[in-house]
Amino acid sequence: MKYINFLNYICDFNHIRLQHNSHSSLLTALLVIVLDIYMTDVISLKYLDKLILLFNDFLSLSNSSKQTRKNYKSDVVVFFSWLLETSATSLNKINSQADLLKTIHQEQILAYKQWLRIAQTPTATINRRLSSLRSFFRFAIVNGWLQDNPVDGVSNVSRAPSLTKPL
Numbered sequence: 001m002k003y004i005n006f007l008n009y010i011c012d013f014n015h016i017r018l019q020h021n022s023h024s025s026l027l028t029a030l031l032v033i034v035l036d037i038y039m040t041d042v043i044s045l046k047y048l049d050k051l052i053l054l055f056n057d058f059l060s061l062s063n064s065s066k067q068t069r070k071n072y073k074s075d076v077v078v079f080f081s082w083l084l085e086t087s088a089t090s091l092n093k094i095n096s097q098a099d100l101l102k103t104i105h106q107e108q109i110l111a112y113k114q115w116l117r118i119a120q121t122p123t124a125t126i127n128r129r130l131s132s133l134r135s136f137f138r139f140a141i142v143n144g145w146l147q148d149n150p151v152d153g154v155s156n157v158s159r160a161p162s163l164t165k166p167l
Contacts, residue, residue: 047100048080051140058139075132082112098145101137106150109133113154127156 052073059069083104109130116126130151137149 047097048077051097051100052076054143055136055139058142059135071128072132072135075129076136079112079129079133082115083108086111086115097140097143101140101145104137104150106153109150109154113157117157123157123159130154130156 055076056069056073059072064072087103087108113126113130116129121129134149134151137146137151140146141149
């Protein structure tokens with residue numbers, strides 16, 4: 001039952017994308033399964049849930065559109081799914097939002113960016129996900145949970161130059 005509720009929670013964030021891109025919805029569903037498995041075994045889901053809710057409030061106060069809030073929250077969940085799947089560090093001593101966030105460093109952000117590129121994620125999506133994470137970690141700094149943003153210094157992916165010249 002918990003998995004069903006969490007899947008519905010994530011699908012709500014991805015509602016528009018799920019209707020238009022079945023590959024993306026399959027990847028998202030698989031990531032949600034991985035997230036659910038690891039979250040129950042490794043850290044309490046309540047910390048991520050609470051962070052997502054607080055992040056939504058932060059975005060609302062920043063006058064972000066409803067669509068931006070949905071995309072950014074979804075992007076953060078995808079990142080944490082990836083992090084928990086690939087993390088070599090022990091996350092079993094997580095007792096707060098700050099503890100969770102302090103496990104994340106720039107090297108992980110760079111590895112995530114590389115993983116997205118290898119997965120042939122569109123450039124615009126990679127850049128939006130990095131933007132989402134920049135905003136998320138800015139939110140964490142404002143709340144005093146972190147001192148430095150691990151996404152600072154991580155550049156967006158350059159778009160490939162067009163092979164055709166405009167007429």
